[in-house]
Amino acid sequence: MLSKRTQTAISVLYDISSGNALQSVNFLLSKGEWKELFDKLEKGRLIRLLPNKESGSLSSYELCHPLTNISLLDILEAMDDPIRCNTPTSETFYVRHSQMAKKIGVLNQVARTFLAEIKVSDW
Incomplete structure (x- = not known):
């Protein structure tokens, strides 16, 4: 991310x-x-x-x-x-950045969820 x-x-x-x-x-x-x-x-x-x-x-x-x-x-x-945020947060990111990785992982997942709900047909 x-x-x-x-x-x-x-x-x-x-x-x-x-x-x-x-x-x-x-x-x-x-x-x-x-x-x-x-x-x-x-x-x-x-x-x-x-x-x-x-x-x-x-x-x-x-x-x-x-x-x-x-x-x-x-x-x-x-x-x-x-x-x-176009890829899920990797395991290595969690290992490398332990304390902040959880917050970043949540942010990444929320962004991915919202982006998935934006359909090209809605443009």
């Missing part, structure tokens, strides 16, 4: 909040992809560059708000990413 880019952004925000400067090693991004991700999170006012730091690494940023105040909607808007 969530793109790899959105999942990466979530991991980056979590890593910044926890002080983990390993640059979300689970996600292999090119230098340009990291720059784009940081730029979007900055424009979305989710992170800011620390004074006297060079952009491009997790240790150069801080969150603009406490992690508990940043919503999935905030991230989706900053990343300008769609939600893909």
Whole structure:
């Protein structure tokens, strides 16, 4: 349901909040992809560059708000990413994102149910 880019952004925000400067090693991004991700999170006012730091690494940023105040909607808007609800939520998603996966799974199923009720003939 969530793109790899959105999942990466979530991991980056979590890593910044926890002080983990390993640059979300689970996600292999090119230098340009990291720059784009940081730029979007900055424009979305989710992170800011620390004074006297060079952009491009997790240790150069801080969150603009406490992690508990940043919503999935905030991230989706900053990343300008769609939600893909045209497939059921996979088991691996539940394993990878345990706490939030239940809510995302419900959202996905509700969206799928509503979409199934919109018939082309009703257009």
